[in-house]
Amino acid sequence: xxxxxxxxxxxxxxxxxxxxxxxxxxxxxTNSLITLFVIYCLYxxxxxILDWTIFSADFKYNYLGEQITNQEMCSxxxxxENGGACWAVIYVRFYQFIYGFYPKVEVWRVNVAYFMLxxxxxxxxxxxxxxxxxxxxxTYIFPVIAYFLLNGGLGFTEVSTNKWGGLLxxxxxxxTGIALAFPIGIMLALGRRSKLPIISMMCTLFIEFIRGVPxxxxxxxxxxxxxxxxxxxxxxxxxxxxxxxxxLFQSAYMAEVIRGGLQAIPPGQYEAxxxxxxxxxxxxxxxxxxxxxxISIPPIVNTSIGLFKDTTLVIIVGILDLLGIGRGTLAxxxxxxxxxxIYFFVSLVFFIFTFGMSRYSLYLEKKLKTGINMGAD
Amino acid sequence: MxxxxxxxxxxxxxxxxxxGTLDDVKNRGFLKCGVTTGLAGFAAPDDSGEWAGLDAxxxxxxxxxxxxDRSKVEFITTTGKSRFPTLASGEVDMLARNTTWTISRDVNxxxxxxxxxFYDGQGFMxxxxxxxxxxxxxxxxxxxxxxxxxTELNLADFFRLNGISYEALPIETNDEGxxxxxxxxxxxxxxxxxxLSSTRAAASNPDKWKVLPEIISKEPLGPLVRHGDHQxxxxxxxxxxxxxxxxxxxxxxxxxxxxxxxxxxxVLRLLGVEGNYGEMLELSNDWAYQIIKQIGNYSESYxxxxxxxxxxxxxxxxxxxxxQGGILYAPPFR
Numbered sequence: 001x002x003x004x005x006x007x008x009x010x011x012x013x014x015x016x017x018x019x020x021x022x023x024x025x026x027x028x029x030t031n032s033l034i035t036l037f038v039i040y041c042l043y044x045x046x047x048x049i050l051d052w053t054i055f056s057a058d059f060k061y062n063y064l065g066e067q068i069t070n071q072e073m074c075s076x077x078x079x080x081e082n083g084g085a086c087w088a089v090i091y092v093r094f095y096q097f098i099y100g101f102y103p104k105v106e107v108w109r110v111n112v113a114y115f116m117l118x119x120x121x122x123x124x125x126x127x128x129x130x131x132x133x134x135x136x137x138x139t140y141i142f143p144v145i146a147y148f149l150l151n152g153g154l155g156f157t158e159v160s161t162n163k164w165g166g167l168l169x170x171x172x173x174x175x176t177g178i179a180l181a182f183p184i185g186i187m188l189a190l191g192r193r194s195k196l197p198i199i200s201m202m203c204t205l206f207i208e209f210i211r212g213v214p215x216x217x218x219x220x221x222x223x224x225x226x227x228x229x230x231x232x233x234x235x236x237x238x239x240x241x242x243x244x245x246x247x248l249f250q251s252a253y254m255a256e257v258i259r260g261g262l263q264a265i266p267p268g269q270y271e272a273x274x275x276x277x278x279x280x281x282x283x284x285x286x287x288x289x290x291x292x293x294x295i296s297i298p299p300i301v302n303t304s305i306g307l308f309k310d311t312t313l314v315i316i317v318g319i320l321d322l323l324g325i326g327r328g329t330l331a332x333x334x335x336x337x338x339x340x341x342i343y344f345f346v347s348l349v350f351f352i353f354t355f356g357m358s359r360y361s362l363y364l365e366k367k368l369k370t371g372i373n374m375g376a377d
Numbered sequence: 378m379x380x381x382x383x384x385x386x387x388x389x390x391x392x393x394x395x396x397g398t399l400d401d402v403k404n405r406g407f408l409k410c411g412v413t414t415g416l417a418g419f420a421a422p423d424d425s426g427e428w429a430g431l432d433a434x435x436x437x438x439x440x441x442x443x444x445x446d447r448s449k450v451e452f453i454t455t456t457g458k459s460r461f462p463t464l465a466s467g468e469v470d471m472l473a474r475n476t477t478w479t480i481s482r483d484v485n486x487x488x489x490x491x492x493x494x495f496y497d498g499q500g501f502m503x504x505x506x507x508x509x510x511x512x513x514x515x516x517x518x519x520x521x522x523x524x525x526x527x528t529e530l531n532l533a534d535f536f537r538l539n540g541i542s543y544e545a546l547p548i549e550t551n552d553e554g555x556x557x558x559x560x561x562x563x564x565x566x567x568x569x570x571x572x573l574s575s576t577r578a579a580a581s582n583p584d585k586w587k588v589l590p591e592i593i594s595k596e597p598l599g600p601l602v603r604h605g606d607h608q609x610x611x612x613x614x615x616x617x618x619x620x621x622x623x624x625x626x627x628x629x630x631x632x633x634x635x636x637x638x639x640x641x642x643x644v645l646r647l648l649g650v651e652g653n654y655g656e657m658l659e660l661s662n663d664w665a666y667q668i669i670k671q672i673g674n675y676s677e678s679y680x681x682x683x684x685x686x687x688x689x690x691x692x693x694x695x696x697x698x699x700x701q702g703g704i705l706y707a708p709p710f711r
Contacts, residue, residue: 069424072688080581092424101426162451224462238453238468315414318454318463324414328422331415332429333688337579339552 053344056084060091068092070334077337089329089338090345096325097345100165106157109149110168116142116149117175125360143179161239165320167349169239173311173321174353177246178304184247185254190284192259203255210252215310218245223317242314250307257299261292294368301361305354322346398470398602398609399443399659407449410436411469414454417575418683418691419475419495428452432473434678435494435600437671438616439471442664447671461486464603471613473600482601491614493599494675495683496695496704498592499531500570502577505587507564512591516541521554521563523547531594532567555579558586569596571683571691578688612658619665621707622647623674625698630673633666647710654710675705 009015014022026032056075062068063075068088075083090097099110120142123135150172152158164172191203210218222245223238230236265288273283293300315324326342329335402408412420412432420430428436433452440450453469464472465487476482477497478490501512509515512535522529524547536543546563548554555576558566566576570592577586600617602610623629626644628636636644645651648666655662672678683691697703 077581096422096426101422160451162453220459220462223459224466227466227468316456317459318414318456320414320454324454325422328415331413331417331421331575332423333417333421333575333578333682334424336417336575336688337581339579 052084054084056082058083058086058088060088062088071336071338074338085341085344086338087341087345089335089341093325093329093335096329097166097322097349099168100320100325101163102159102165102168103163106159109156109159113146113149114171116145117171143176161237164239166325167322169314169319169321169324170308170311172239173243173246173314174308176243177250177307177311180247181250181254181307182300184251185258186289188251188255189258189262192255193262207252207255210248211256215246215249215313216316218249219313219317221245238317239319242317242319246307246311246314249310250303253303253306254300257296257303258292260299261294261296262288264295265291297361297364297368301357305357308354308357309350322349398606399612402443402470402609406444407451408436408440408443408471409451409453409469410439411453411455411460411463411472411474412436413474414456416475417578418571418687418689420452420473429682431495431678431682432475432600434672434682435473435617436471438620438668439600439613441667441671442612442616442619442658442660445661445664445667461488464488464601467603470609471600471602475598476601478597478599478601487604488601489604489610490599490601491610492617492707493597494617495571495598497569497571497596497598498695499528499567499594499596500573500592501589502558502566502573502586503564503589504558504561505585509589512589512593513539513541515543515565517543518564519544519546519562521546521548521557521566523551523554523568524549527594528568535591535593551576571689574683574689574691578690583690608659612660615658615665616668618707619647619668619710620672620675620678621698621705622710623665623669624676625700625707628669628674629677630670633669637666643710652711 025035058068058075060067062073062078063082064078066073068074068086069092071077071086071089074086074088076086095104095107099107102110119135120139123129123132123139129135148154148156150159150164150168151161188203188207191199192207194200194203219242222241226241226244227236269287269291270283273287278286312321312323314321315327320328323346326346329342330337330339412428412430415421416430416432418430420428420432423429436450436452437447441447443449453463455463455469455472455474460472460474460476461482463469473494475495475497476490478493482488483490501515503509503515515536520532520543522532522545529545532543532545543565546557548557551568551572554566554568557563558576559580566573568576570588573588577583577588580586600613602613622643626641626647628644628647633648637648637650639645642651646654648669649655649662649664653662655664658664661667673681679693679696680686683689685692693701693703695703696705699706
């Protein structure tokens with residue numbers, strides 16, 4: 001009896017590593033061919049890229065052991081057979097990439113701001129944080145602190161935004177744009193669906209106009225035309241003008257994303273809320289928006305990532321963001337010709353940020369189970 | 378677009394030009410100078426974040442003339458598209474940004490070019506291995522050309538005049554042109570000669586590339602200011618002229634103190650020992666002395682930024698003094 005009931009193991013070919021390989025990589029002959037081809041490509045490519053970026057690369061010293069101060073001293077320029085990437089340019093210019101032209105004596109302020117940004121994001125990203133409520137208060141006042149820290153005032157020496165650059169500008173533009181566009185976008189989305197004709201028309205007009213023109217046009221608008229609308233004597237900072245343009249652009253997109261979420265909420269939810277006697281605002285804040293935003297997370301993150309990368313367009317109006325600093329470096333006669341290194345580094349930094357955002361959105365989706373059909377539960 | 382720009386220019390002009398720019402600059406305490414976002418040899422941030430280059434020196438020279446201090450200048454980066462609105466709206470006091478002096482810019486856009494600090498022109502770069510020594514031998518060549526620029530028209534004119542044919546490979550940016558030429562997808566790359574030099578310097582083996590002797594267009598690059606403020610225009614014009622005259626007279630940043638007791642009258646006038654030329658410009662009398670002391674004469678600035686000893690290796694050529702075979706010429710200092 002016992003022997004009869006003994007559970008037989010599944011065939012070797014369907015479990016463990018071999019089973020996984022068979023099912024995923026060698027399921028049929030086309031599958032196997034593609035697998036082999038990809039393995040071959042990786043075999044050719046990975047050693048080369050590792051060699052170029054790490055093993056034969058110069059980090060601070062060249063192969064003669066000298067500290068590199070210009071492109072002629074890079075190993076690959078001394079001896080084309082010898083040496084890969086010349087990361088010394090990043091090493092020498094690291095300060096500019098991260099802070100732009102921010103004065104060295106004041107740079108601790110930027111560091112504090114970077115640290116505080118992480119602290120302010122913490123309660124937003126990690127909801128199980130102990131004392132989260134107090135952290136959130138800090139998050140709300142962080143923009144004010146950051147303004148005085150970076151720009152000056154309240155006893156800090158003023159550092160004009162003209163001196164800002166590199167990652168600092170990229171983060172200021174990206175974070176402000178995303179953070180401001182979110183509430184504005186929600187208001188626009190609600191406005192567009194409003195039954196009051198003037199509000200709905202104005203919101204629709206705004207969204208369609210902003211969405212209908214390229215970001216570059218808006219940047220020029222902010223740079224050239226905004227000052228003409230302001231009363232004489234009021235001098236608006238260049239970075240602020242760009243921020244206004246970026247925020248307007250992002251809010252229009254955010255509004256449409258959120259409107260998409262609103263459309264997906266079944267009418268029953270509205271009716272249920274109304275039958276409980278809820279006012280318009282209570283209904284939206286407590287019932288509709290939490291559900292709408294929950295299902296809009298992937299497109300919200302999508303447009304945010306898009307905006308973060310679009311900030312590089314500010315070079316057109318003469319603001320040196322991370323990519324702009326990279327291009328400026330390439331124009332220095334000491335570092336001519338190191339475009340691979342510089343563009344690689346800039347892409348890597350952008351990748352780290354955007355990949356972080358995308359992973360976080362996946363985590364959120366899993367946590368909030370956005371996949372389920374809300375109408376049914 | 379041009380009409381629109383000039384409307385902006387006029388509108389902005391009405392707001393900004395009622396007070397003299399020189400007074401504005403003096404009250405503000407520093408000069409706002411528009412430069413490129415980075416162009417090898419002309420304006421680019423160095424490792425310590427200081428702007429360096431021929432155009433950057435031009436900005437500093439004006440700052441020295443007004444304040445006697447080369448650090449009293451804020452560099453505002455501008456692109457080819459944003460430079461004119463930025464100047465017209467009064468956000469910068471002057472542009473020193475590789476801008477070609479043309480009639481439409483000078484007249485229609487409401488700007489005033491005050492001089493030329495670099496004579497550039499469109500040239501050709503080929504692989505040395507091609508064995509070509511003149512652009513007239515380029516019949517049937519594939520040419521990498523930036524679309525939508527005046528270089529495209531110049532190229533077509535040049536080939537038609539010489540009765541030879543070419544095949545155009547359109548590109549967008551300088552980087553693209555460089556990569557295409559280095560990869561052999563085109564035989565010739567054409568753009569301004571200074572740009573060719575920096576492209577060549579960026580090659581892993583510059584000797585493999587050759588800039589042909591033909592220059593097929595006039596590109597006089599110089600600083601410009603807003604129309605209508607002649608006093609300020611004079612300050613910028615004579616800051617540039619002072620550097621050129623200093624080279625003519627052999628006054629350098631090193632010997633300028635010794636030259637104070639020179640027996641050449643023009644040197645004494647230039648350095649403010651005699652006459653009151655500074656007062657005429659509403660500057661201090663030693664303004665030119667300070668420019669030469671702190672920045673150097675034109676030659677010193679040229680050699681340090683774009684000259685044969687730099688990676689760009691641009692020979693003086695047209696930019697030599699008129700006495701030395703070039704066309705660099707400044708009106709006399711008297």
